[in-house]
Amino acid sequence: MAGGIKKIVVEQGAERFPSTGAILLSVGDVPVSRARGQMQDMVQGTNTDMGKDTLHLLSYAGEFLKPCPGTRNYICCGYLILNVGTNCPLDCSYCILQAYFNLPNLRVHVNLEQEIDRVFEAIDREPEKIFRVGTGEFTDSLALDPVTGWSGIIVERFSMRKNTVLELKTKTANTRALLESTCRDRIIVSWSLNSPFICATEEHGAAALKKRLEAARECRAAGFTLGFHFDPMIPHRDWKDGYRRTVDLLDRYIEPGGIIWISMGSFRFMPALKPIIRRRHRDTCVLDGEFIKGLDGKMRYFKPIRIELYSFLRELLSQWHPDMGLYLCMESHEVWLESMSWSPETTEGLCGYLDQRVRKFFDLCG
Numbered sequence: 001m002a003g004g005i006k007k008i009v010v011e012q013g014a015e016r017f018p019s020t021g022a023i024l025l026s027v028g029d030v031p032v033s034r035a036r037g038q039m040q041d042m043v044q045g046t047n048t049d050m051g052k053d054t055l056h057l058l059s060y061a062g063e064f065l066k067p068c069p070g071t072r073n074y075i076c077c078g079y080l081i082l083n084v085g086t087n088c089p090l091d092c093s094y095c096i097l098q099a100y101f102n103l104p105n106l107r108v109h110v111n112l113e114q115e116i117d118r119v120f121e122a123i124d125r126e127p128e129k130i131f132r133v134g135t136g137e138f139t140d141s142l143a144l145d146p147v148t149g150w151s152g153i154i155v156e157r158f159s160m161r162k163n164t165v166l167e168l169k170t171k172t173a174n175t176r177a178l179l180e181s182t183c184r185d186r187i188i189v190s191w192s193l194n195s196p197f198i199c200a201t202e203e204h205g206a207a208a209l210k211k212r213l214e215a216a217r218e219c220r221a222a223g224f225t226l227g228f229h230f231d232p233m234i235p236h237r238d239w240k241d242g243y244r245r246t247v248d249l250l251d252r253y254i255e256p257g258g259i260i261w262i263s264m265g266s267f268r269f270m271p272a273l274k275p276i277i278r279r280r281h282r283d284t285c286v287l288d289g290e291f292i293k294g295l296d297g298k299m300r301y302f303k304p305i306r307i308e309l310y311s312f313l314r315e316l317l318s319q320w321h322p323d324m325g326l327y328l329c330m331e332s333h334e335v336w337l338e339s340m341s342w343s344p345e346t347t348e349g350l351c352g353y354l355d356q357r358v359r360k361f362f363d364l365c366g
């Protein structure tokens with residue numbers, strides 16, 4: 001990854017954190033500039049490159065643990081985001097982050113190590129509650145790991161927490177640091193998957209599908225629990241054949257008993273994302289479908305299309321293994337019933353279902 005980084009910006013106040021020194025050391029000869037204060041005045045003004053070649057080190061003043069924004073009027077999973085940084089060096093055409101953050105650059109919160117104790121204070125205040133925490137919402141969990149050393153900072157500490165699971169979600173094969181660690185308890189390594197066509201044409205910079213599955217197999221062999229996410233599903237030409245091929249590959253590479261959950265979601269986006277995708281990804285197929293505005297203001301496929309996508313994949317995955325912890329991301333009670341034959345009914349219901357999966361896979365008291 002360091003090869004893709006062409007510039008480093010160190011914000012005032014970031015120099016004093018050991019992570020800054022370690023990152024500067026790991027990137028070698030990349031030019032470094034210093035910046036005073038917040039970076040609004042350095043926004044490039046267009047969204048064309050988003051500063052994906054610029055690593056921006058800063059001391060983050062906000063909350064490190066925050067609820068996943070989820071979405072109104074749909075059933076969400078109650079996930080918590082550990083905010084290690086924002087923006088992503090990969091460049092998926094459909095990525096919502098293109099419209100979500102208005103500050104460019106790969107922003108790395110170098111005070112993570114110092115702030116993490118406050119995160120655990122919050123977690124320890126509710127020992128009865130199960131915290132499902134992940135770093136893969138505002139960035140890819142492992143894409144920058146060889147440079148930032150995020151996994152080295154957080155995995156061991158999370159692994160010692162009895163009421164918490166940490167999920168690292170990625171489209172890369174950057175698992176070296178994880179494999180070198182000795183921690184496995186309550187750590188989930190997850191891969192986002194798609195049809196071979198979508199992986200190859202829309203997920204720019206991501207590892208090839210087989211490489212992701214090879215990395216997952218290696219993590220499983222090393223004792224990690226796995227998760228997978230088919231999100232966003234996209235009904236492209238021959239999509240049924242495509243998703244079937246991905247499930248066939250899963251079967252070839254992965255032993256299903258080690259999978260805690262598999263989520264499914266379909267492409268959805270705030271209207272502001274559409275012109276950005278058109279401008280940045282001229283050959284994309286992700287805008288080819290017809291969309292309607294959902295109850296949360298996001299554009300989605302028509303309900304029968306979403307139901308067909310989920311039902312098809314659910315059938316394939318259930319044939320592969322009957323107990324996969326399948327769930328839908330940001331869907332309605334009605335779509336759950338139609339495509340999954342059951343519904344958790346509410347966000348609380350889905351949280352309870354996923355907490356049960358955690359209890360099944362991990363010892364929460366030992």
Ligand code: SF4
Pocket residue numbers: 087088089090091092094095096097137138139140171
């Ligand atoms: S890996 Fe995730 S965060 Fe990174 S560009 Fe793709 S969708 Fe966005």
